[in-house]
Amino acid sequence: MQWIQILSVVFIVLMLYIVRIHFKKGELPKIEAIIWSGILLAVGVLVLLEPTADFIRGLFHVTRLTDVIVIFSLMGVFIVMIENRIQINKLRIKLDRIVRDRALEGK
Amino acid sequence: MQSSIIVVIPAYNEARYIGKFLDELLLHTKNIVVVDDGSRDRTCEIAESRGVKCLSHMVNLGKGAALKTGCDYAFKHLGAKSVIIMDGDGQHDPSDLSAFVRELKKGAEIVHGVRTMDTHMPLNRLLGNKLMSIIINVLFHRYITDIPSGFKAMTKKAYQALRWHSSGYEVETEIAVRIAQSHLEYTEVPISTIYHGKDYGFNLLDAWRILIKLPYWLWR
Numbered sequence: 001m002q003w004i005q006i007l008s009v010v011f012i013v014l015m016l017y018i019v020r021i022h023f024k025k026g027e028l029p030k031i032e033a034i035i036w037s038g039i040l041l042a043v044g045v046l047v048l049l050e051p052t053a054d055f056i057r058g059l060f061h062v063t064r065l066t067d068v069i070v071i072f073s074l075m076g077v078f079i080v081m082i083e084n085r086i087q088i089n090k091l092r093i094k095l096d097r098i099v100r101d102r103a104l105e106g107k
Numbered sequence: 108m109q110s111s112i113i114v115v116i117p118a119y120n121e122a123r124y125i126g127k128f129l130d131e132l133l134l135h136t137k138n139i140v141v142v143d144d145g146s147r148d149r150t151c152e153i154a155e156s157r158g159v160k161c162l163s164h165m166v167n168l169g170k171g172a173a174l175k176t177g178c179d180y181a182f183k184h185l186g187a188k189s190v191i192i193m194d195g196d197g198q199h200d201p202s203d204l205s206a207f208v209r210e211l212k213k214g215a216e217i218v219h220g221v222r223t224m225d226t227h228m229p230l231n232r233l234l235g236n237k238l239m240s241i242i243i244n245v246l247f248h249r250y251i252t253d254i255p256s257g258f259k260a261m262t263k264k265a266y267q268a269l270r271w272h273s274s275g276y277e278v279e280t281e282i283a284v285r286i287a288q289s290h291l292e293y294t295e296v297p298i299s300t301i302y303h304g305k306d307y308g309f310n311l312l313d314a315w316r317i318l319i320k321l322p323y324w325l326w327r
Contacts, residue, residue: 096168096274100176103142103162104184 004066008047012040039076043069111188112208112260114139115177117170118195122148128197129157135201138187140180144173150195170257171271171278182263190266194257198301206296207260216265216291219251220258220298235314239280242318246325247287251295254283258298265291272324280317284324 016037023033046052046065053065060068114132118125118141125141132139139159143151145167154161162176174192181187191207193199203220210218236255244250257279261269269285271278286293 092274095166096172099145099164099166099168100172100179103164103176104180106162 005047008069009044012044012047015040110138111186112136112138112191112211113181113185113187113189114191114193114204115174115181116141116193116195117144117173117177117257118142118146118150118154119144119167119170119173120146120148121150121195121197122146122153124197125150125195126153126157128195128201129154129159131197132193132201133157133159135204138185140177140185141195142173142177142180144168144170169273169275169278171273171275171281174278175271178266182266187263189260189262191260192257199258200299200301203258203296203298206298207258210294210296211260211262213294214292215260215294216262217269217286217293218260219253219286219293219295220256221253221295222256222298222300238314239283239317242321243283243287246321247284249287249293251283251286253295255279256298265289273320277317277320280320281324284321 019028019033019036019040022028023030028036046056046069056068057063057065062068114136116125116139121128129139129141137158141151141154141159141161143154143161143163145164151161151163160180162180164173164176177192178190181190189211191204193201199220207218207220236253239254240251243254259282268289268291269282271281271285273281
């Protein structure tokens, strides 16, 4: 096993633990916890299993599996980032409206 | 001052200055609305103790949101025709109000107070302010001398045209962008400033942050 594989496995285990904590606290819905865990486990399989890695490398015509993982991870990060940005903006607008309306009503 | 012109003062933790400032302002006008933007001190209490209407935000939203609350109240609830915006920390001189009223009467739709760029202003702030003015001028062909100045007046029509989205301190720049984009009658008047050492305008970092937001305001 290479160092990059060990590091990846440690990272995946850590992230699974974080997902579990947030799920237990009720901060992450069950379906989301399952999806995140599924994604992390799939990445773990890709990292650990050589035949799978060969298949994926061939599928995307790349020499290193890490490249595929990095590209897909970046895509995932951008999706989450945009989604977070939209949600934060929505919340800010709602908070803004509530606070200003209450002030105008003299509450 | 006419009852159709309301002075709107956004204030956040200004208990130290607002009492003295309102005492001086009340010598010039009784038409004042203070918007307490979630202060943790006695800002609103001090304003109300002087008979001034105070609107309270439950939490701190920022200067842009406080200005919107004050202007909405003045135009919708008090039937104002124009508002004059002043900062709550007493850095503006109430005796300058007459210049704003005069310009509004002459037909200006927006009147911007311009602070004297004197030696009191630190160099990085002076450069930041100038840089922003130049950028707005290059982009929109309208030179606004003192963009971060919080002393300004606008008519109801101008407020409806300018209506900003920014909640925080960057609102001054968004207003400047909207002024530059609009065809509203715009004028500037010189104002005197009493500095408390906390608000001189933009530093270069502020200017950089605002630069990043410019495209958002342009195409929103």
